[in-house]
Amino acid sequence: MNRRMIGYIIGKMMGVEALVLLLPALISLIYREDDYVFFLMTSVVLAVIYFLLARKKPEESTIYGKEGLVIVAVAWVLWSIFGAIPFTISGNIPNYVDAFFETVSGFTTTGSTILTEIQSLPKGILFWRSLTHWIGGMGVLVFVMMLTSLDDKGAMHLMRAEVPGPEADKLVPKARSTAKILYAMYFALTAVEVVFLLFGGMNLYDSVMHAFSTAGTGGFSNRNVSVGYYDSAYIDGVITVFMILFGINFNLYYLMLLKHFKEAFKNEELKTYLGIIAGAVAIITINISSMYGSVLKAFRYAAFQVASVITTTGFCTADYNLWPELSKSVLLAIMVVGACAGSTGGGIKVSRLVILLKSVTQEIKRLHHPKAVTIVRVNGRKIGAETRQGVYVYFICYIFIIIGSTLLVSLDNFDFATTISAVLTTINNVGPGIALVGPVENFAKFSVFSKLIFCLDMLFGRLEIFPILLVLSPSFWRKRF
Structure with missing residues (x-):
């Protein structure tokens, strides 16, 4: 394993985080808050780490799949560890484990929170909280590749280890160019949403905060009651549409x-994704229409919550616990299903669901016609045995992690609905669950141990299990590398 190159890339990532922390420091200065000092202090520490690790590029710069997985896992943990520091030293989240939970929730675009009072927090702190969503949505490594010169042999291993879904393809030959294209589209969609929200009466600060959270499909709001604070059909509609848009594979x-519109709109995952949304909205609209006295009002709340949950954003306009x-x-x-591969959403991904369902259909056909040659195809392309095996192994690991986490969190002795939905909402990077972790509740009530389990689940969900499993593997640490 190329240890020096791993250290070099990690150092670069710390340097980029040091620069990123200057943004919330600037916001604090603009609003005349003292918190800029805490962002600058953390930035200086990260700058020192950058100079220690990334002063000189190693002669051997090649990295392979294993290095890519390790770098992704370590980088996300370190960004969260240092990203939590301003929350704690500023006194806004005095308990560091709570601050770490909030930061992991931000970068993984989960949106689960331990905060009971949000609106009274300083503007710079809230800006940093939502900015973690925006950066984490497209990926920390993709963000760093876009800003730095990580465009050498094996750089695509980093992207494939971080971009959600069973496959991650280059849009253009070079990984850095791919990262720039992805972020250009990401930035453009975010900016357009900001403009639409401004037309709806939101001020600029609130518009940026909610656009960051929508783009990253994270769900942090600077309002205690989330988007429900605005009680606006227009704002609900804008955010609903953009949540769905950010849940679509950016390759499309x-x-x-x-101008390859035919190829884009014929995509099976896209059609399945939109079909699931339409079906879920129809069922819930009919089911809750009597509660709101109007089909249109029921449709408004149903559409918003379905878009919020399937894209794993986590905004809320209604207490669906009721x-x-x-x-x-x-x-x-639909929380489990999640959004499309290559999007900013969480869950197991619609593409995996399509492959699993087609694999089941293939096995049933084999039972009926043992001698028939059957092939699993998605979008007219044959899905190889290696890809299918990866999907099966992912799903098995996903189930075991849910079972294990549920058993561990149950030590807090909350009811089953609270426990299982808390695990599901964190591993699927959704945010709110049901019962005591519903849309108007939070995770403050859980023990430190459970919060750390949730942090691990959030990282499992965002990094799609295997990078974290590799780093946690005893055999990985036993080997000298």
Whole structure:
């Protein structure tokens, strides 16, 4: 393993985080808050680490798949460790474990929170909290590749280890160019949403905060009651549309830029994703219409919550804990499904669901016709045995992690609905669950041990299990590398 190159890239990442922390420091200065000092202090520490690790590029700069997984896992943990420091030293989240939970939730775009009072927090602190969503949405490594010169042999291993979904493809030959294209589209969509929210009466600060959280499909709001604070059908509609847009594979947007509209709109994952949304909205609208006295109002709340949950954003405009059991069950189901591969959303991804369902259909056909040659195809392309095996192994690991986490968190002795939904919402990077972790509740009530389990689950979910499993593997540490 190329230890020096790992250290070099980690050093670069610390340097980039040092620069990023200057943004919330600037916001604090603009609003005449003293918190800029805490961002600058953390930035200086990270700058020192950068100079120690990344002063000189190693002669051997090649990295492979294993190094890519290790770098991604370590980088996300370190960004969260240092990103939590301003929350604690400023006194806004005095308990460091709580601050770490909030930061991991931010970078992994989960949106679960331990905060009970949000609106009274300083503007710079809230800006940093939402900015973690925006950076984490497209990926910390992708963000660093876009800003630095990480464009050498094996750089694509970093992207493939971080971009969600069973496959991550280059849009153009060089990884850094791919990262720039992804972030250009990401920035453009975010900016357009800001403009639309401004037209809806939001001030500039609130518009940026909510656009960051929508883009990263994270769900942090600077309001105690989330988007429900504005009680605006227009704002609900804008955020609903953009949540759905950010849940779509960004490769399809690139195809549209190239005017390959037919190829983009025929994508099976996209059609399945939109079909699931339409079906869930229809079921919930019918189920809750009597609660709101109007089908249109029921549709507004149903569409918003379905978009929020399936894209794993986590915003809320209604307390769906009060909805009928059918509606809550539909939300839990689509929470597991999640958004599309290559999007900023979480969950197991629609593409994996499509492959799993087609694999089941293939096995049933084999039972009926043992001698028939059956092939699993998605978008007309054959899905190789290696990809299918990766999906099966991912799903098995996903189930075991949920079972293990549920058993460990149950030590806090909360009811089953609270415990299982807390695990599901963190590993799927959704944010709120049901019962005591519902849309108007938070995670402050859990023990330190459970919060650390949730942090691990959030990282498992965002990095798609294997980078974290590799670093936690005893055999990895036993070997000299």
